[in-house]
Amino acid sequence: MRDLNTLQRKASAHGDHVGAYAAAVLEHPLPWTKMRQVYRLLGLVRRHGAGAADDACRRALDAEVIDVGLIERMLSRGAGEQLPLMAKPPATASRFVRSATDFTVRRPS
Template sequence: MRSAARRWCLEVAGQRIHGTTRRQPLTVFRQEERHTLGEWDAEPYEMTDWRTAKVHPDHHIACQYALYSVPSATCPPGQKVEVRLGSKLVRIYHRGRLIKVHPRQDRGGRSTDPDDYPAELSAYTLRAPEQIKRSAASQGPAVAAYAERLFDGPLPWAKLRQGHKLIRLGERYSPERLDAACRRALSVDLIDVRRLERILVEALEQEATQPEPPPMPPGRFARPGAVFARANGRTAQSAQGERS
């Protein structure tokens, strides 16, 4: 394809008379355009993808199944931003102005800059985790304990998405199954709502956990230790037989 494109440019399209300028494009390029081109920086051309995203209440945008934080002072929740997805970097623009750069994340990844959160948290970010905890407590004690572990950290509002997903799991699979799944996840210290959902999808919460094996009985010898005592190169038992 490359050789065909080169031949087409040099021998076909470059030689024919252009319908508007009435000149040969190849001649125009050599005489007027070539000397204005800059030097190549040896970096390959990067194919980028442009998207439009909305800033959510947790000050993140969702793009290509990954989350990226947005400065609250520059672009509060509810605003729309333009996202430039490169192979290594994600650039976020608001009204044509660059406001944030993140490393590109894989599917399900998250890139959060704590400085993007507001200096004084809004009432929503303070109340939301407590509301989710109350909703979780209504679905079972294990769900309540799981929600407590989920929001246990310096930035609990960063887990709001997982908290809402936790509540929806109870609505989809029933509170009883969710409570059993949370109990199983807590037993192995698995605090990840996505993996918790996998337990429900595969119905692993119904499997009984493997009991721990009983402790081994204390070791004992078939003969007393005196049998193996040695005196002058002979065992005590052989010496006693000689004396008798």
Template sequence: MKIFAAGQLVKCHPRQKPGARVTDPADLPSERTDYAMRDIESQRRQAYRRGESIGAFTDVILDGPLPWTRMRHVYKLFRTCDRYGNDRVNTACERAVDAGATSVTTIVGMVERALEAEQATAEPPPPDNVIVGRFADASHFATGREVTR
């Protein structure tokens, strides 16, 4: 296929099979090339440049058989970095990776509420794994009379 503008040859694409298409990355704007060409590795590199934990969380997001279907989630993570700063998002991603979270919405919520820097305050489990509040002392329910069966 030959493309002309004002009588001048601008671009020549090689012949393709019927129904096939070809995209030349040089024809695209540089800021859109990664998205248009579904360049997952470029997203990973960009994420690791923003922060080690952001890169690790991006690896979790893009893990799977069809990673380009999750590209918008990575872009949402990048927009969150642009809005709140790489350091805050990196801290939130570190906590999310440690907890096994896979949702970018969780990261955004943590950063919006400034929860990324809070320490987790989980109480230690009670001895013998008994939930104290649920299993009260049996004497609390005593009626004062003996039950026969």
């Protein structure tokens, strides 16, 4: 049966952001055409866990991207485990650095 409210409640049970993402998917003039995407989202929650899916939905909602395929790619590639930014190493002198006097122009006086 096509019951959007039950589907919305199932998604909300897995986290606030998953529920908000499901609501955003179902905001369509013909919402029953998007029910399969919400079922796919619920499958991703079962496969990858509610915490990881909730985090992925939060990041997608922050970027205002409503695409369940994106959530799947984020979860399968492990986009939640981003490495911390490394500090740039200090600049070292190049091997072929020449002194500034090598470039002075000698003019006859």
